[in-house]
Amino acid sequence: MKLITHNMLSCPIKGVKNGFPFRIEVGEVATREADFDPTFLRHILPRIEYGALRAAAASLGFADLPETVPEGATEDDAFLQALHHALLELHLEEGALVCPETGRRFLVNKGIPNLLLHEDEC
Amino acid sequence: MPGWCWREGKAHHVIHQIQLKVANSYGEFEGKVVADLGCGTGMLAIGAAALGAGQVLAFDLDQDALETAQENVRGIFGDSDDEADDDGAAQIEFVRSDVRLLAEQQPRLHVDTVIMNPPFGTRQKGVDMDFLRAAAGIAGTSVYSLHKTSTRDFIQKFAVKTLGLATGAATVVAQLRYDLPPTYAFHRLKSKDIEVDLWRFQMS
Ligand SMILES: C[S@@+](CC[C@H](N)C(=O)[O-])C[C@H]1O[C@@H](n2cnc3c(N)ncnc32)[C@H](O)[C@@H]1O
Numbered sequence: 001m002k003l004i005t006h007n008m009l010s011c012p013i014k015g016v017k018n019g020f021p022f023r024i025e026v027g028e029v030a031t032r033e034a035d036f037d038p039t040f041l042r043h044i045l046p047r048i049e050y051g052a053l054r055a056a057a058a059s060l061g062f063a064d065l066p067e068t069v070p071e072g073a074t075e076d077d078a079f080l081q082a083l084h085h086a087l088l089e090l091h092l093e094e095g096a097l098v099c100p101e102t103g104r105r106f107l108v109n110k111g112i113p114n115l116l117l118h119e120d121e122c
Numbered sequence: 123m124p125g126w127c128w129r130e131g132k133a134h135h136v137i138h139q140i141q142l143k144v145a146n147s148y149g150e151f152e153g154k155v156v157a158d159l160g161c162g163t164g165m166l167a168i169g170a171a172a173l174g175a176g177q178v179l180a181f182d183l184d185q186d187a188l189e190t191a192q193e194n195v196r197g198i199f200g201d202s203d204d205e206a207d208d209d210g211a212a213q214i215e216f217v218r219s220d221v222r223l224l225a226e227q228q229p230r231l232h233v234d235t236v237i238m239n240p241p242f243g244t245r246q247k248g249v250d251m252d253f254l255r256a257a258a259g260i261a262g263t264s265v266y267s268l269h270k271t272s273t274r275d276f277i278q279k280f281a282v283k284t285l286g287l288a289t290g291a292a293t294v295v296a297q298l299r300y301d302l303p304p305t306y307a308f309h310r311l312k313s314k315d316i317e318v319d320l321w322r323f324q325m326s
Contacts, residue, residue, distance in 0.1 A: 004177055005215045012219070012227035020230055034212045040153055040176035047232055088177075088212070112188055115219040122223070 001113050003056050004087040007048055009113070011099035011106075013121045018101045021052035024059045025105065027094030034088045041083055042074045048087070057086040135165070137268070137298060138239075141320055142169040144296045145237055145266040148322070151175045154234035157260060159221045159253055164191030164214070166237050168198055171213040178214045179233065181221055188216045222252040225259025236265040251280060254323075258285045261325050271297060271317035281323060296320040 011019030054065045064082050073079050096105040097113055104121075107114050145151070152174035158167040161180035170178050182188050195214055221240075224231060240253035250269060254277070257265040269277055274294065281292035298318050 001217075002215060005179060005217065008179070008228070008231045009217070010228055010230055012223050014227070032212060037153075037176065043153060043176065044155065049230070110189065110192065112185075112192070112216045112218055114185075115217060116183065117220070117223075 001092045001108055001111055002088055003053055003060070003090055004044070004048075005113075006056050006092075006097070007053050007087070009097070009115070011101065011104060012115050012117060013099065013102060013104060016099065016101050019099055021049065021056065021100065022097035022106070023100055024056055024092060025096040025098055026059060026092065027096075027108075028092075029060050030091045030093050030111075031089055032091060034084070036081065036084050038074075038077075038080050041080050041087075044087075045069075045073065045083070053086055057090065060090045060092065062086055062090060134300075137300060137318070138165045138169060140296060140298060141237070141239070141266065141268060142166065142173065144320055145235075145322070146173050148264065150235045150264050154263070155179070155232075156235045156237060157181065157231075157233040157257075159224070159236060159238040159257055160240050161191055161216070162187050162239075164188075164194050164216070166239060167191070167214050168195060170235075170237055171199075175213060175235075179231075180214060180216050181219050181224070182216070183218065183220055185218060188218055191216060221256050222249070224256040228260070231260045232262060233260055234263045236261045236267070238266070239268045242270055251284075254280065255284065258287070258323065258325065261323075263325055265321075265323040265325065266295075267321050267323070268298075268318050269321060271319050274319055277319075277321065285323070287323060287325075291324045293322050293324075294319040295322045 006022060009022065050069050057065055065086055070076055070079050091111055092108050093111050095108045097108060098105050151170050153176050156170045156175040156178045158178060158180040161167050161182045164180055167178045167180035236257040238253060238257060240250045243250040254267060278292060281287045282289055299315055
């Protein structure tokens with residue numbers, strides 16, 4: 001699971017108000033190189049919750065994202081490179097996503113998060 | 123078993139190719155965030171990635187299907203741990219989730235384009251409409267989905283009344299017919315022709 005995905009997922013339990021962002025429990029992290037595509041990064045940056053991304057990246061051991069999105073970010077090569085790495089190259093292979101409100105853990109195995117609920121949670 | 127799916131075999135493969143080709147003619151894959159709802163073994167997700175999607179999110183209930191999908195990705199694009207030839211593989215993410223919950227329970231899930239081949243609702247009534255509601259809830263640009271031709275009028279009304287789309291936003295962009303091989307037919311030994319529509323729902 002990449003952090004672009006983490007940035008779009010919330011705890012699906014009914015009635016949970018603050019189910020985003022999941023806290024990450026790290027088992028195993030992988031880094032895989034991906035093609036750098038600044039056009040795509042500019043396309044998705046407005047949808048990214050930056051604070052959540054930065055914290056998630058830090059929990060996977062990548063602390064190079066600046067505290068806030070810099071001015072002129074879309075033309076800032078160094079920033080875009082860091083954003084690219086954080087969103088698209090870091091993978092949580094094994095671990096868990098933890099709901100910030102309920103503490104419910106959703107396991108991540110072989111890079112696939114399991115968001116299925118138990119019957120009493122829907 | 124939720125992953126059970128009767129649209130198998132060769133006919134299925136052809137349908138995927140046509141669905142991808144027609145959908146891609148609108149230019150809504152390249153550089154976009156795409157979702158495949160009920161991805162099964164991942165053929166539409168893989169197709170979307172091959173067409174240049176910036177990122178594909180593929181959802182299914184079934185763990186076995188997802189693991190097969192991941193193996194298919196590696197088989198087609200090369201092992202992603204290997205540097206050679208993994209373009210595209212890197213672009214697909216699998217999530218195990220109930221698609222029916224996405225629209226209401228995933229407020230941050232926004233994609234540009236949805237491509238899907240939902241269950242027809244033969245076994246579970248209305249599940250195809252639940253998939254459409256989910257797709258419309260997360261797509262910003264368009265949804266491409268296959269449905270039985272026999273449900274055409276119903277879907278047209280559903281698009282306006284339930285999904286709140288403008289009249290004319292939901293269109294059948296291809297009509298297909300294929301053979302359901304007898305091994306997969308429910309209760310007959312003859313093969314059976316199925317007519318399906320490929321719909322395009324324009325979201326904005
Ligand atoms: C008709 S198959 C299509 C598979 C694939 N998209 C294809 O075209 O080859 C439907 C898929 O939807 C999945 N499915 C059924 N109900 C689901 C649900 N509520 N949430 C997520 N996936 C579901 C099944 O596991 C199955 O893989």
